[in-house]
Amino acid sequence: MTGPLIPMGYIPEAWNNVIAVLLGAGFGFTLEASGFSSSRKIMGTFYGYDFVVLRVFFTAAITALVGLMYFDYLGWADFSMMYVLPTYLTAAIVGGIIMGMGFAMGGYCPGTSFCAIAIGKIDALVFTTGLLIGIFAFSEAFPLVEKIYESGNLGSIKVSDSLGISDGVFTFILIIVALGMFFGATLVERKVKKVEY
Amino acid sequence: MKEEIFVSGRNIPDIDPFLNIWHWQIPIYLYLGGVAAGILFFAGLFTLLGKEKEMPATMKWAPIIAPIILVLGLFFLFLDLKHKLYFWQLYTTMRFESPMSWGAWVLMAITPLSMVWVGSYMKEMFPWWDWKFKVLNLFESWAIKNRSNIAWVMVVLAVILGIYTGILLSAFNARPLWNNSILGPLFLVSGMSTGAAVILLVSKSHYERTLMSRIDLLLIVIELFFIFHMIMGFRAGSAVQIAAASLFVGGPFTITFWVFVVLLGLLFPALLETLELRGFKVPVIIPAILILFGGLMFRFIMVEAGQITRYLY
Amino acid sequence: MEKSSEKSNWRNGTFYLNPYLGGMFLGLVLLATFYITGRGLGASGAVKNTVVTAVHTIAPRHTENSHYYNKFISTDTQPMNNWLVFEVLGVLAGALLSGILYGRLNFKTEHSPKITTKKRLIFAFSGGILFGIGSQLARGCTSGAALSGMAVLSAAGFITMMAIFGTAYIFAYVFRKNWI
Numbered sequence: 092m093t094g095p096l097i098p099m100g101y102i103p104e105a106w107n108n109v110i111a112v113l114l115g116a117g118f119g120f121t122l123e124a125s126g127f128s129s130s131r132k133i134m135g136t137f138y139g140y141d142f143v144v145l146r147v148f149f150t151a152a153i154t155a156l157v158g159l160m161y162f163d164y165l166g167w168a169d170f171s172m173m174y175v176l177p178t179y180l181t182a183a184i185v186g187g188i189i190m191g192m193g194f195a196m197g198g199y200c201p202g203t204s205f206c207a208i209a210i211g212k213i214d215a216l217v218f219t220t221g222l223l224i225g226i227f228a229f230s231e232a233f234p235l236v237e238k239i240y241e242s243g244n245l246g247s248i249k250v251s252d253s254l255g256i257s258d259g260v261f262t263f264i265l266i267i268v269a270l271g272m273f274f275g276a277t278l279v280e281r282k283v284k285k286v287e288y
Numbered sequence: 289m290k291e292e293i294f295v296s297g298r299n300i301p302d303i304d305p306f307l308n309i310w311h312w313q314i315p316i317y318l319y320l321g322g323v324a325a326g327i328l329f330f331a332g333l334f335t336l337l338g339k340e341k342e343m344p345a346t347m348k349w350a351p352i353i354a355p356i357i358l359v360l361g362l363f364f365l366f367l368d369l370k371h372k373l374y375f376w377q378l379y380t381t382m383r384f385e386s387p388m389s390w391g392a393w394v395l396m397a398i399t400p401l402s403m404v405w406v407g408s409y410m411k412e413m414f415p416w417w418d419w420k421f422k423v424l425n426l427f428e429s430w431a432i433k434n435r436s437n438i439a440w441v442m443v444v445l446a447v448i449l450g451i452y453t454g455i456l457l458s459a460f461n462a463r464p465l466w467n468n469s470i471l472g473p474l475f476l477v478s479g480m481s482t483g484a485a486v487i488l489l490v491s492k493s494h495y496e497r498t499l500m501s502r503i504d505l506l507l508i509v510i511e512l513f514f515i516f517h518m519i520m521g522f523r524a525g526s527a528v529q530i531a532a533a534s535l536f537v538g539g540p541f542t543i544t545f546w547v548f549v550v551l552l553g554l555l556f557p558a559l560l561e562t563l564e565l566r567g568f569k570v571p572v573i574i575p576a577i578l579i580l581f582g583g584l585m586f587r588f589i590m591v592e593a594g595q596i597t598r599y600l601y
Numbered sequence: 602m603e604k605s606s607e608k609s610n611w612r613n614g615t616f617y618l619n620p621y622l623g624g625m626f627l628g629l630v631l632l633a634t635f636y637i638t639g640r641g642l643g644a645s646g647a648v649k650n651t652v653v654t655a656v657h658t659i660a661p662r663h664t665e666n667s668h669y670y671n672k673f674i675s676t677d678t679q680p681m682n683n684w685l686v687f688e689v690l691g692v693l694a695g696a697l698l699s700g701i702l703y704g705r706l707n708f709k710t711e712h713s714p715k716i717t718t719k720k721r722l723i724f725a726f727s728g729g730i731l732f733g734i735g736s737q738l739a740r741g742c743t744s745g746a747a748l749s750g751m752a753v754l755s756a757a758g759f760i761t762m763m764a765i766f767g768t769a770y771i772f773a774y775v776f777r778k779n780w781i
Contacts, residue, residue: 095639102637105542108687110637112547115691116698117630118642118744123699125623130711130725132617134780137773146620147627148748154628155752159635167636174640176741176750178757183746186739187764189731194765195772197728198780200743201736202644202692204729209693210700211708217722218729222645225733226652233669240738250756258754286781288711547687556694560701568612568701 094168119206128207130198130214131288137195139283142276149269156262180243197221307463307595313368315587318453319482320361321395322475322583324354325450326483328402330500332443335436345491346500348409353486355402362395387455394452398445405442408432450476457594465532465590465597468521474514478583481507485579488572497572501561504579508558515550532597541589549589553582612704631752638684641749645736647689649673669737685745713780724779739764 096102102110125147126132135141162168194200197218199207204222207215229236245253251261302308331351334343369375379396383389408431410417419425431438454475457466484504491497522533536545557575564570610616618626634642653673657664664670700706712721736742739761741750747765750758773780 094636096637098639103538105538105540107638108543108684109546109551111684111687112551112691112694114630114634114637114642115688116695117633117691118627118688119692119695119697120699121618121623121626121630121695122692123696123705124618124703125620125627126617128696128700128705131713131780134773137770138777138781140781143617143620147624150621150624151627151631152748152751154625155631155635156754158628158632159752162632162636170753172639173635173753175753176746176755176757178755178760179740180760183739183757183760184764186735186737187761188768189735189738190742190761191735191765191768192772193728193731193733193735194743194769195728195776196724196779197732198725199728199732200644201648201732202642202742202744205644205689205692206696209696210705213708213710214712214721214725218725218732219648221726221729222648222733222736223652223729225730226645226649226737227656227733228730229734229737230652230656230667230669233667236738237668245756248756249754250759251754253756261754543687547690552690552694559698563701569704569706570701571706574697
C-alpha cells in the first residue's frame with residue numbers, strides 16, 4: 092500500500108474524520124505529557140530555564156521528516172502526494188512576527204492552549220477566546236490585509252529546492268543544527284537559574 | 289400521440305423510498321425513556337438489595353429526574369402525533385402484539401409510580417416538606433411501608449420500558465436496520481448506562497460512585513458487545529442488511545456513529561472510569577456527560593438511519 | 602516502599618516525558634498523519650472553521666460575499682477544514698487523558714508570582730488575538746504551518762517557524778516580568 096492512504100483510496104474518505112480523532116488524541120496526549128499544557132514551561136525556552144519546546148519541536152519535525160523520506164525511499168508513501176504549505180513570503184514573515192508577539196504575551200500557541208484547556212487552565216481558555224476573536228477580526232478586516240495575504244506567492248516550494256540542495260543534504264544539515272541547538276540548550280540551562288512554576 | 293398511464297404503488301410521499309415521518313421528537317423521547325428506565329431500575333434494584341442507606345443518590349435524588357423526563361418525553365411524543373386530539377385512543381385498546389400499545393401502557397403505569405416513589409422520599413430529602421392534605425399523608429405512609437413492593441413493580445416495569453424503547457423500532461419489519469432482535473436489549477443496556485451516568489452525576493458518596501462506575505463499566509462493555517454483534521449480524525445478512533450496516537461503516541453515519549457514539553460515548557468514558565477505579569483523580573462529570581451525549585446521539589442516528597434503510601429496490 | 606513513593610511521584614503532576622522521547626512520539630503521530638491523510642496536524646484551522654461556520658450560519662450572505670470566508674465555506678473543495686475540528690476533539694481527549702494519568706487536572710490560572718491573575722489573563726487574551734490574526738496571515742500556526750510544514754520541507758514552514766521563534770525571543774525580553 093502506497094501512502095498517503097486516504098488520498099490514494101485505500102481507506103474510504105468517510106473514515107477520515109474518525110481517524111482524525113485518534114490522531115488528535117495522540118497529538119494531545121504527547122503535547123500534554125511533554126509539558127506543553129503549562130505556559131510557564133513553554134516560555135522557559137525563551138528565558139533559558141527550560142528548553143522543552145525546542146527539544147520536542149525539533150525532534151518531532153525531524154522524526155516526521157526522516158520518516159517520510161524513508162517511507163518515500165522504500166516506496167511506502169509518495170512524498171510528492173503530501174500537502175506542502177504554499178509559500179507566500181511576505182504573509183509568512185508578517186504572520187510569523189505577529190504570532191511571535193502573541194506567543195511572548197500569551198505563552199501558548201493554539202495547539203498547546205487546547206491541551207491546557209483540557210486540564211483546566213483558565214488562562215488557556217482566555218487565550219483561545221482571544222484566538223477566536225483574532226481570527227474573526229482578521230476575517231472581517233480581510234479587505235485591508237488582502238494585499239499582504241496574497242503577496243510574495245512562490246507556490247508550494249520546498250526549502251531544499253530554494254536553497255539549491257538535495258532533500259537529503261538539507262535534512263542532514265537540519266539534524267546537525269538541531270543537535271547543536273540541543274547541546275547549546277543544555278549548556279544554557281546549566282547556567283540559568285531554575286524557575287519554579 | 290398515444291398516451292400511456294402508469295400505475296404505481298410506490299408513490300407514497302414520506303414513506304417510500306425513504307421513511308420521513310419521525311423527526312427529533314422520537315429519538316429524544318426514546319432517550320428520555322431509556323434514561324428514566326435506567327434510574328428507576330437502579331432505585332428499585334438497590335432497594336430490593338437492601339442498600340437504601342449506602343446509596344442516597346440512587347434512592348432519592350436521581351429518581352426526582354425520572355418523572356420529569358418521562359412527562360417531558362411523552363410531551364415530545366405528543367408533539368410528534370399528527371392527530372393530537374386522538375392520543376387517548378391508545379388507551380382504548382390493548383394489543384399484545386403491538387409494541388406501541390405496550391409502551392403506552394407501561395408509561396401509563398411507570399410515570400405515576402415514579403411520582404409515588406419520589407413522593408415517598410420527599411420528607412427525607414426536604415425536611416420542611418408538607419403534604420398539606422391528610423389523604424396525601426396517609427398515602428405517603430402507605431407508600432413508605434410498601435416501598436419494597438413498589439420497588440419490585442418498578443424494576444419489572446423499568447426493564448420493560450427500557451426494552452420497549454428499542455422494540456418500538458424493531459417492530460418496523462419494513463426497515464432492515466431496525467428489524468433485528470438485538471435492538472431491544474441494546475437500548476435497554478444503553479438506557480441503563482445513561483441512567484447510571486445520571487446517578488454518577490448526582491451522587492456525592494464515594495461508595496455509591498465506585499459501585500455505579502463499576503456497573504456502568506460493565507454495561508458499556510455489554511453495549512459495545514451488542515453493537516459490534518449487531519453490525520456483524522447485518523454484515524452476515526442479506527444485501528439489504530449489508531446496505532443497512534454500511535450506513536455506519538463507511539456510509540453517511542460513519543463519523544457520528546464511530547466518533548460520538550463508540551469513541552467518545554463509550555470507549556473513552558469507559559477508559560476514564562477504569563482509571564478512576566484504579567485510583568486516578570477523574571472529574572466524574574466528564575465520563576458521565578460523554579455517556580449521556582453518546583446515548584442521545586445513538587438514538588438520533590438509529591432513528592435517522594433506520595428510516596433510510598429499506599427492502600424495496 | 603520505594604516503589605510506591607516513586608509511583609505517587611509520577612502521579613502528582615511533576616512528571617513529564619523525556620523531551621526527546623516526547624518529540625519522537627509527536628513525530629511519529631505526525632508521520633502517521635501524513636501517511637494516512639497526506640496532510641499534517643493543525644490547531645488554528647479548527648478555530649477558523651468554527652468562526653467561519655458560526656458567521657456563515659448567522660449571516661450567509663455576508664460570508665458568501667467576503668473574499669476570505671468564501672474560501673472556506675464550500676465543504677466540497679475544502680474537506681480538510683472539518684478534519685481539524687475532529688482532530689482538536691481528539692487533542693482535548695488525549696490531553697485530558699495525560700492530565701489524569703500524571704495528576705495535572707485542576708482549575709487554575711498559571712502566572713509568575715510577580716504579576717496578578719488579572720494581568721496574566723489580559724496578556725493571555727491579547728496574545729490569543731495576535732496569534733489568531735498571525736495564524737490567518739501565515740496560513741497556519743505553530744502546528745499547522747511550522748511543525749507540519751517543516752516535516753515536508755515546506756519553505757513556508759521554515760520561514761514561519763523562524764519568524765515566530767525569532768520574534769518571540771525579542772518580545773520575551775520585553776515581557777520578561779510576566780514570566781520569570
